[in-house]
Amino acid sequence: EEVRQYLKTPTFDNWQWEDAEIMVLLQVMYTDLDFIATFNIESDVLQRFLFEVYRRYNNIPFHNFKHCFCVTQMMYGLIWLTDLRSRMDSIDLLIMLTSAVCHDLDHTGYNNAYQINARTELALRYNDISPLENHHCAVAFEILEKTESNIFRNLSMDQYKRIREGIIKCILATDMTRHNDILNKFKSLLPAFDFTNKDHKDVLMMILIKVSDISNEARPMEVAEPWLDCLLQEFYNQSDVEKLEGLPVTPFMDRDKVTKPSSQTGFIRFVLLPLFIELANLFPCLEVIPVNSIQKMEKALEREKQNRAQSENGAKSKETTVGTQSTAESHAEAGPDTSKPDTQ
Numbered sequence: 001e002e003v004r005q006y007l008k009t010p011t012f013d014n015w016q017w018e019d020a021e022i023m024v025l026l027q028v029m030y031t032d033l034d035f036i037a038t039f040n041i042e043s044d045v046l047q048r049f050l051f052e053v054y055r056r057y058n059n060i061p062f063h064n065f066k067h068c069f070c071v072t073q074m075m076y077g078l079i080w081l082t083d084l085r086s087r088m089d090s091i092d093l094l095i096m097l098t099s100a101v102c103h104d105l106d107h108t109g110y111n112n113a114y115q116i117n118a119r120t121e122l123a124l125r126y127n128d129i130s131p132l133e134n135h136h137c138a139v140a141f142e143i144l145e146k147t148e149s150n151i152f153r154n155l156s157m158d159q160y161k162r163i164r165e166g167i168i169k170c171i172l173a174t175d176m177t178r179h180n181d182i183l184n185k186f187k188s189l190l191p192a193f194d195f196t197n198k199d200h201k202d203v204l205m206m207i208l209i210k211v212s213d214i215s216n217e218a219r220p221m222e223v224a225e226p227w228l229d230c231l232l233q234e235f236y237n238q239s240d241v242e243k244l245e246g247l248p249v250t251p252f253m254d255r256d257k258v259t260k261p262s263s264q265t266g267f268i269r270f271v272l273l274p275l276f277i278e279l280a281n282l283f284p285c286l287e288v289i290p291v292n293s294i295q296k297m298e299k300a301l302e303r304e305k306q307n308r309a310q311s312e313n314g315a316k317s318k319e320t321t322v323g324t325q326s327t328a329e330s331h332a333e334a335g336p337d338t339s340k341p342d343t344q
């Protein structure tokens with residue numbers, strides 16, 4: 001019972017749990033949101049589904065099954081924290097939770113820029129248009145196509161159609177090249193946000209999965225820190241391969257340019273905080289926990305950065321600043337960069 005309550009909070013620590021336990025925690029989320037009862041999901045089908053999901057996350061530093069869990073758990077926490085159950089249909093909540101579960105399926109550890117530059121199978125298949133996100137989503141529906149792992153198998157055709165449309169929208173929204181577009185759309189709706197308007201709800205659902213996806217830094221420091229190491233490990237690995245293969249090197253992944261604090265402060269300031277702040281405009285209760293802890297984290301990182309800059313020579317600290325800027329811009333795709341896919 002204690003864990004059940006703790007699971008509803010954004011301070012939950014994923015590092016304490018084995019994958020088998022995480023699978024049980026995911027089942028608890030489906031149960032406690034009443035999805036099992038409302039949508040008549042059989043427990044063996046849910047288990048099969050989660051096992052297939054588990055199998056199709058790769059053993060890579062960051063975009064692995066534990067990341068899937070963290071994103072899902074943050075989504076779950078946000079649903080409780082903002083009392084979303086009183087404002088949205090349970091089918092919308094089912095879409096959001098399941099999208100989070102599936103949102104990085106079969107991620108290979110190399111981002112879209114790499115897929116496109118290296119002309120991988122995925123880039124060819126999806127014509128350079130969000131190759132990864134399209135793939136994550138396609139794998140999700142591959143799993144759901146099998147009766148034994150189709151948690152939606154007892155729903156009507158219409159309900160299934162609505163869920164499929166919703167999941168596709170949510171997963172495709174996690175492509176960071178669309179970050180500014182989605183955030184601006186949300187901002188424009190905020191003054192007259194209407195929970196009964198489907199278009200408004202769609203944008204909110206996209207924002208919620210995006211927030212959950214990049215929310216590591218909204219967690220307590222001891223939970224967030226190791227995630228940053230995992231992310232940088234994956235980034236460095238990609239840039240090493242890019243160098244080896246003679247491909248353009250993604251600047252915010254270059255181990256010669258990026259350090260832990262430089263990567264983080266830019267990301268928090270220009271990507272994470274603005275997103276959280278807009279969401280907190282709609283749900284003022286969010287100001288208390290996540291926004292505060294992000295600000296705390298940012299201050300700590302800023303201090304660390306300054307310490308480093310002081311102890312290193314001037315040239316090195318200049319390099320760090322460059323890293324900060326490029327991180328924020330690349331992640332948020334802030335500039336009018338038309339070379340990046342920006343569709344759907």
Ligand SMILES: Nc1nc2c(ncn2[C@@H]2O[C@@H]3COP(=O)(O)O[C@H]3[C@H]2O)c(=O)[nH]1
Nearest residue numbers: 174176213214216217263264267327331
């Ligand atoms: N620097 C930094 N980038 C992050 C962090 N969390 C998520 N991201 C980036 O945001 C992206 C979200 O989509 P992806 O999972 O493709 O890849 C993720 C990372 O590139 C973080 O804590 N720090």
Ligand SMILES: [Zn+2]
Nearest residue numbers: 071103104213
């Ligand atoms: Zn993700």
